[in-house]
């Protein structure tokens with residue numbers, strides 16, 4: 001363990017995008033705290049990354065407010081301070097707006113509340129240390145672009161809140177040199193999507209202006225960039241194969257061949 005190195009906490013880092021982010025930070029020299037609910041998954045992630053001296057595991061559900069203090073206290077105990085927080089843990093579902101139950105909505109809003117409370121605990125610690133810091137939220141382009149065929153109002157209500165917090169807090173915390181940015185993701189097939197057939201994967205490729213769906217590493221590169229970009233705050237960076245730039249008709253459900261130009 002090297003307490004002179006920067007330390008990043010990455011929530012939901014046992015798989016998918018969080019794992020790729022944790023790996024990128026370790027390769028960049030950070031100490032990294034892995035978090036998730038399933039210890040076995042986190043142990044496997046740590047084995048995959050290697051560099052055990054730079055890693056620590058804190059198991060816990062970020063929707064439980066008590067976990068926020070545990071994450072901060074154990075990280076400070078182990079590595080000295082927190083320089084970067086990546087609020088990545090999240091989940092997703094699709095269903096028509098009118099069919100979401102209040103219980104399902106509460107599950108998604110629990111992620112917003114958990115992100116809020118963990119960020120509060122981390123910011124208190126950053127303010128106490130007085131060295132500034134960086135917070136990166138994982139958002140989605142679905143929060144600012146409705147997409148035909150992807151009805152997801154409950155998870156998006158939560159993600160939209162996280163993205164709004166990014167802008168709002170960036171100004172409030174700027175005088176402490178605490179930067180807060182977000183990435184707005186396009187499609188990255190992970191365990192969130194379950195098993196996809198080759199045909200489904202090809203269809204996902206066709207939806208992107210850049211001609212391919214995203215890989216977890218594409219997101220990790222952007223998150224690491226934001227962590228090190230010391231004059232950027234309040235930015236919501238689309239990392240989406242070009243979809244946010246206008247995109248392809250297929251992605252937005254407006255089939256090109258069906259548009260009557262007369």
Ligand SMILES: NC(=O)c1ccc[n+]([C@@H]2O[C@H](COP(=O)([O-])OP(=O)(O)OC[C@H]3O[C@@H](n4cnc5c(N)ncnc54)[C@H](OP(=O)(O)O)[C@@H]3O)[C@@H](O)[C@H]2O)c1
Nearest residue numbers: 012015016017036037038061062089090140185187188190
């Ligand atoms: N993949 C995409 O296309 C896409 C698009 C837009 C946004 N996103 C966002 O990207 C983030 C990462 O998702 P992913 O695609 O990498 O999915 P993933 O592979 O399912 O990863 C999510 C990770 O979060 C952990 N997690 C879930 N709930 C948690 C909780 N309450 N507390 C702590 N850890 C929790 C999970 O592990 P445990 O189950 O062990 O806790 C899992 O390792 C999510 O916020 C997601 O909404 C993804």
